[in-house]
Amino acid sequence: EAQVTQNPRYLITVTGKKLTVTCSQNMNHEYMSWYRQDPGLGLRQIYYSMNVEVTDKGDVPEGYKVSRKEKRNFPLILESPSPNQTSLYFCASSPWGGSYEQYFGPGTRLTVT
Amino acid sequence: AQTVTQSQPEMSVQEAETVTLSCTYDTSENNYYLFWYKQPPSRQMILVIRQEAYKQQNATENRFSVNFQKAAKSFSLKISDSQLGDTAMYFCAFVQGGSEKLVFGKGTKLTVNP
Numbered sequence: 424e425a426q427v428t429q430n431p432r433y434l435i436t437v438t439g440k441k442l443t444v445t446c447s448q449n450m451n452h453e454y455m456s457w458y459r460q461d462p463g464l465g466l467r468q469i470y471y472s473m474n475v476e477v478t479d480k481g482d483v484p485e486g487y488k489v490s491r492k493e494k495r496n497f498p499l500i501l502e503s504p505s506p507n508q509t510s511l512y513f514c515a516s517s518p519w520g521g522s523y524e525q526y527f528g529p530g531t532r533l534t535v536t
Numbered sequence: 537a538q539t540v541t542q543s544q545p546e547m548s549v550q551e552a553e554t555v556t557l558s559c560t561y562d563t564s565e566n567n568y569y570l571f572w573y574k575q576p577p578s579r580q581m582i583l584v585i586r587q588e589a590y591k592q593q594n595a596t597e598n599r600f601s602v603n604f605q606k607a608a609k610s611f612s613l614k615i616s617d618s619q620l621g622d623t624a625m626y627f628c629a630f631v632q633g634g635s636e637k638l639v640f641g642k643g644t645k646l647t648v649n650p
Binding site for chain 2: 481
């Protein structure tokens with residue numbers, strides 16, 4: 424089944440404790456992206472990657488890191504999480520060009536206390 | 537920069553009736569794509585319908601249709617014969633041709649009442 428997976432689905436952590444949210448897709452998509460969703464703000468892009476070893480900042484990159492060492496994986500790293508990073512996070516992927524339809528993962532609910 | 541505006545934070549409709557969700561966008565380009573995504577309580581993002589800017593014909597998917605007014609930069613979603621399962625947050629989104637970056641509106645929370 425073609426899909427984007429994220430882990431964990433739920434995470435409660437404390438300020439300053441490094442964490443990684445994994446994202447994996449099995450559709451051989453070139454493009455992958457991370458979004459955060461906050462009430463009243465919609466979804467905003469954090470980082471994106473157009474292919475292996477090619478990443479760039481989105482609209483709200485502060486406090487986040489990413490890497491793209493393999494085509495299928497695009498982890499989101501929070502080196503020192505803060506309460507303002509409490510949010511719902513989505514990973515998405517799409518084939519470069521064509522339909523521009525993005526396929527979303529199920530979301531990760533992160534709470535930083 | 538492109539922006540997407542959804543002016544209705546919340547809406548409600550009776551089951552079996554028709555409802556229209558509004559969306560406007562701002563761009564100076566001619567090559568772009570527009571989408572409506574549905575987010576039910578499960579939080580999954582589900583593509584409802586998409587429209588290519590170069591197509592004059594409005595897209596339709598079963599009970600869902602759009603009214604695409606390119607000159608007015610308007611892209612509204614009409615849901616006919618509303619069902620309880622249509623209760624969800626709906627996001628309008630824009631992507632520039634040649635880019636993969638989705639720009640989202642802030643969403644409209646739709647409640648379908650029995």
